[in-house]
Amino acid sequence: MGGVNVSAQAPAVSIVIPARNEAARLPGSLREIRRAFPREDWEFLTVIEPGSDDTEAVAREAADGDARFRFLVNRIARGKGFAVRTGMLEARGDMIFFMDADLSVPLRFVGEFLRAGGRADVLMGSRRHPASVIPVRQPLARELSGRAFNRLLKLAGATRYADTQCGFKGFRREAAHAIFSRIELNGFGFDVEVLALAEALGFRIKELPVEWSDARGSKLRPLRDGMSSFVDAVLAARRVRRKYRSICQPSE
Numbered sequence: 001m002g003g004v005n006v007s008a009q010a011p012a013v014s015i016v017i018p019a020r021n022e023a024a025r026l027p028g029s030l031r032e033i034r035r036a037f038p039r040e041d042w043e044f045l046t047v048i049e050p051g052s053d054d055t056e057a058v059a060r061e062a063a064d065g066d067a068r069f070r071f072l073v074n075r076i077a078r079g080k081g082f083a084v085r086t087g088m089l090e091a092r093g094d095m096i097f098f099m100d101a102d103l104s105v106p107l108r109f110v111g112e113f114l115r116a117g118g119r120a121d122v123l124m125g126s127r128r129h130p131a132s133v134i135p136v137r138q139p140l141a142r143e144l145s146g147r148a149f150n151r152l153l154k155l156a157g158a159t160r161y162a163d164t165q166c167g168f169k170g171f172r173r174e175a176a177h178a179i180f181s182r183i184e185l186n187g188f189g190f191d192v193e194v195l196a197l198a199e200a201l202g203f204r205i206k207e208l209p210v211e212w213s214d215a216r217g218s219k220l221r222p223l224r225d226g227m228s229s230f231v232d233a234v235l236a237a238r239r240v241r242r243k244y245r246s247i248c249q250p251s252e
Contacts, residue, residue: 010173013042013110014093018083019059021051022101025215027062029103034066036107044069047087049077081183081190088171088180096176100167102215109210113170120206121175122198125168126161131209138214149226153192158237161207164191168210175203185236192233193240200244 015033019026026046033044048056048071056073063069072086084098095117097110105125113123127134128150137143146165153159165188171179179197183190198205 010092010094011042012094013040013114014045014091014096015042015110016045016047016084016087016091016096016098017101018047018049018080018087018098019055019101020049020077020080020083021053021055023053023055023058026055026101027058029101030059030062030069032103033107034064042068043091043093045072045087045091046070047072047074047083049074049079049083051077079186079190080188081193082186084190085180085183085186088176091176092173094173095170096173097168097170104215105166105168105210105212109168110170113208116208117170117206119204121172121203122179122195122205123170124161124195124205124207125166125210125212126163126207127166127210127212128162129207129209133209133211134213135211136213136215145226149230152230153233156234158234159192159195161195164195164233166210166212168212169194175201179203183236184239185232187229187232189229189231189233189236193236196237196240197244200240 017026017029030044030046046059046069048059050073056071060071063071070090072090074083074086088096088098095114097113099105109125113125117123126132138146150159150162150164153164154162169191175198178201179194182197183193185193195205
């Protein structure tokens with residue numbers, strides 16, 4: 001039981017995982033984090049939104065008293081965007097990552113992103129990067145809907161990126177707190193607002209390749225959630241550009 005001692009000094013890395021109804025997948029992911037980073041004096045924040053299962057209890061059991069793991073429990077379910085924002089603003093790391101509870105991008109990419117990030121402030125995993133590898137693909141309908149989502153976002157002028165929704169992104173602490181203190185979207189469209197804010201605030205963004213495997217159990221409903229997320233994302237990107245136009249600078 002237990003883990004490495006946690007110092008009062010800010011950790012080099014924080015990892016934020018949003019979770020709702022993840023009792024089946026989250027415990028294995030937390031155990032995998034403990035195996036992958038057994039000695040790193042980092043912090044791991046799981047932000048739990050209320051649902052219909054015992055996510056919180058099984059997650060705490062999986063952490064097995066390791067003091068590096070923290071659990072933030074939102075008493076009202078507001079959405080993935082809100083959960084991520086809660087964790088990103090609470091995190092103390094010099095570099096702060098958020099990733100999905102299923103660890104669809106392997107944990108070794110934390111180190112790969114740290115090495116490849118250079119001077120960038122925001123590191124975004126992209127499944128559309130030419131060097132990305134997809135060992136387990138999504139069902140065809142879901143993959144096509146995801147591609148259409150991002151294509152429509154680009155046509156609407158909401159983003160210039162081919163994959164805004166990959167759930168693996170890293171931020172320098174200054175960038176994380178500046179961006180996530182300003183986002184307004186609580187749902188699945190928040191990634192677009194995050195990238196729009198990063199650009200508008202002048203932070204340097206770098207797209208990096210990932211290995212990504214589909215894991216069954218996604219909470220996203222492509223038709224219902226996809227349409228509402230698209231509308232929310234387009235409106236948010238426009239709102240950001242109007243509000244921060246005077247300080248907008250190009251990214252890398």
